[in-house]
Amino acid sequence: MSSGNSKRYRIKLFLLFYLILIFIQFVIWIQCPDEDIISFLKYYACAIYIVGIIIPLLLGINIVHPYILYLLAFGVFMMSRVFLDTFGVENAFFDVSTWANDWSFFSQPIQFEMLNALIFFLLFASLGALSVFYLSSGLYENRGIKEATPIMLVVRRLGFALFIAFTIPYLIYLYQAVKYVMENGYLAVYLNESATSVTNPFLRISDDFCIAGLFLYLSTFPSGKKYKFAIIFYIFTLLIMLGTGGRTATFTQIFAFIVYLGLRGLRIDKRRIIYFSLTVCGLIYTAQIVNDFRDKGFEGLVSDSESDIPIAQLVQTFFWQQGTSIQTIGRTIEHADDVTNGWLYFYGPITDNLRKNPVAESLNFGIPQGQVAETVRKSYSWSDKLSYMVAPKYYLSGHGMGSSAIAESYIFGGMFGVMFVGYMLVFCVIFFVEKYKKTYTGVFLLFFMLPAFFISPRSAPMNIVPVLFRPLFMLFFIQLLFYLKQRYILFSMNKL
Numbered sequence: 001m002s003s004g005n006s007k008r009y010r011i012k013l014f015l016l017f018y019l020i021l022i023f024i025q026f027v028i029w030i031q032c033p034d035e036d037i038i039s040f041l042k043y044y045a046c047a048i049y050i051v052g053i054i055i056p057l058l059l060g061i062n063i064v065h066p067y068i069l070y071l072l073a074f075g076v077f078m079m080s081r082v083f084l085d086t087f088g089v090e091n092a093f094f095d096v097s098t099w100a101n102d103w104s105f106f107s108q109p110i111q112f113e114m115l116n117a118l119i120f121f122l123l124f125a126s127l128g129a130l131s132v133f134y135l136s137s138g139l140y141e142n143r144g145i146k147e148a149t150p151i152m153l154v155v156r157r158l159g160f161a162l163f164i165a166f167t168i169p170y171l172i173y174l175y176q177a178v179k180y181v182m183e184n185g186y187l188a189v190y191l192n193e194s195a196t197s198v199t200n201p202f203l204r205i206s207d208d209f210c211i212a213g214l215f216l217y218l219s220t221f222p223s224g225k226k227y228k229f230a231i232i233f234y235i236f237t238l239l240i241m242l243g244t245g246g247r248t249a250t251f252t253q254i255f256a257f258i259v260y261l262g263l264r265g266l267r268i269d270k271r272r273i274i275y276f277s278l279t280v281c282g283l284i285y286t287a288q289i290v291n292d293f294r295d296k297g298f299e300g301l302v303s304d305s306e307s308d309i310p311i312a313q314l315v316q317t318f319f320w321q322q323g324t325s326i327q328t329i330g331r332t333i334e335h336a337d338d339v340t341n342g343w344l345y346f347y348g349p350i351t352d353n354l355r356k357n358p359v360a361e362s363l364n365f366g367i368p369q370g371q372v373a374e375t376v377r378k379s380y381s382w383s384d385k386l387s388y389m390v391a392p393k394y395y396l397s398g399h400g401m402g403s404s405a406i407a408e409s410y411i412f413g414g415m416f417g418v419m420f421v422g423y424m425l426v427f428c429v430i431f432f433v434e435k436y437k438k439t440y441t442g443v444f445l446l447f448f449m450l451p452a453f454f455i456s457p458r459s460a461p462m463n464i465v466p467v468l469f470r471p472l473f474m475l476f477f478i479q480l481l482f483y484l485k486q487r488y489i490l491f492s493m494n495k496l
Contacts, residue, residue, distance in 0.1 A: 046083055077325055151482050325404045343412050
């Protein structure tokens with residue numbers, strides 16, 4: 001049996017294994033909730049998660065593959081408190097939202113539904129990934145990077161030119177964004193009534209053009225000194241972005257960049273695992289420092305009470321904070337019956353994005369910026385809606401619960417919505433990765449798509465769609481110009 005056929009056979013066995021687990025989970029789901037079964041489900045959820053990571057590795061999937069990194073992000077954003085609670089580090093998995101100072105616990109039926117939703121999502125997400133691996137085995141995986149085509153060379157030059165032209169304005173943009181947070185506190189970003197904390201229009205567009213140019217350049221798989229300068233600059237700006245307080249957004253972009261390196265052939269050996277682990281620990285430490293100062297500036301860094309925190313406690317605090325989105329699932333289950341047309345909130349990221357423009361505002365169809373009551377009334381953001389329903393006072397002061405792919409799937413279609421979205425979200429993204437990972441257009445779109453994918457455990461899953469609007473338009477515009485140029489050359493040659 002060839003290696004390709006052997007791999008497909010193993011994938012079939014794992015697909016059957018997951019179908020059996022899904023059947024067992026259906027049997028568990030119809031049971032009456034009690035303390036014993038809830039305790040079992042916590043351990044069971046941890047086991048399902050660990051198995052979900054091991055199986056792709058047994059299939060030879062690169063550890064920097066988007067699906068593996070997605071599971072790692074899922075573990076941090078969604079499983080952290082489950083693990084902390086399971087191993088007795090924290091007895092707070094079922095704490096009701098701490099940001100609203102409401103230290104109570106979800107009822108047993110809610111706890112039971114939360115864990116079932118978590119497990120169903122994991123099972124169907126794993127099923128979706130395995131389906132792609134089965135379909136793409138031997139079809140896309142061995143395809144190498146194509147030699148640079150004429151349009152790729154044009155895109156490479158255009159991308160680098162955009163990147164260089166807007167480098168200095170983009171650095172000034174980052175400086176002003178960090179300065180705004182240091183002077184006003186992190187919550188001011190959410191209370192700000194403009195689209196960004198940087199008001200200068202030229203600096204605001206420099207953000208888009210510089211990064212788009214950088215991604216265009218990298219998507220053509222360049223090499224040499226320019227390439228090294230580009231990746232050093234990108235890593236440098238990602239570290240600066242930590243100063244804005246957006247830890248999650250920074251980490252997910254780092255994950256996307258690691259995927260890019262994997263597409264270029266990066267393999268992880270023992271030495272790189274050690275370096276990667278040390279880097280992660282350093283980022284966690286940096287993230288906690290960011291958390292200390294983002295509300296009060298550097299005032300929080302000079303406190304003696306914060307200077308002697310043990311490393312273990314610091315890491316525990318990091319995972320405790322990052323795992324807060326599990327509460328969003330519980331709150332969503334609590335309030336699901338209070339909301340009609342939940343599917344509108346599921347598609348809200350797309351429809352709301354189309355309403356955030358001057359034309360919509362002039363027609364009184366737009367959505368206000370900032371966390372105000374009018375935003376909740378006019379938009380279909382489940383994050384805003386749920387936060388306002390739970391604690392209006394805290395929402396209006398800049399706090400919020402965030403969202404979650406599981407929560408928004410539940411409001412979309414109950415537990416069956418969780419199953420459907422868990423499968424389709426992972427299937428569609430990983431299928432796109434496997435099919436287009438060696439093309440410049442695919443890699444360019446992945447730079448925008450993957451951060452939204454990695455952050456989806458604590459964000460809206462449909463955010464993946466609107467983040468592609470501008471890069472798709474840019475690709476269309478480039479392709480159109482190249483086509484017109486080629487037609488002009490052919491026309492000129494024919495005249496001769």
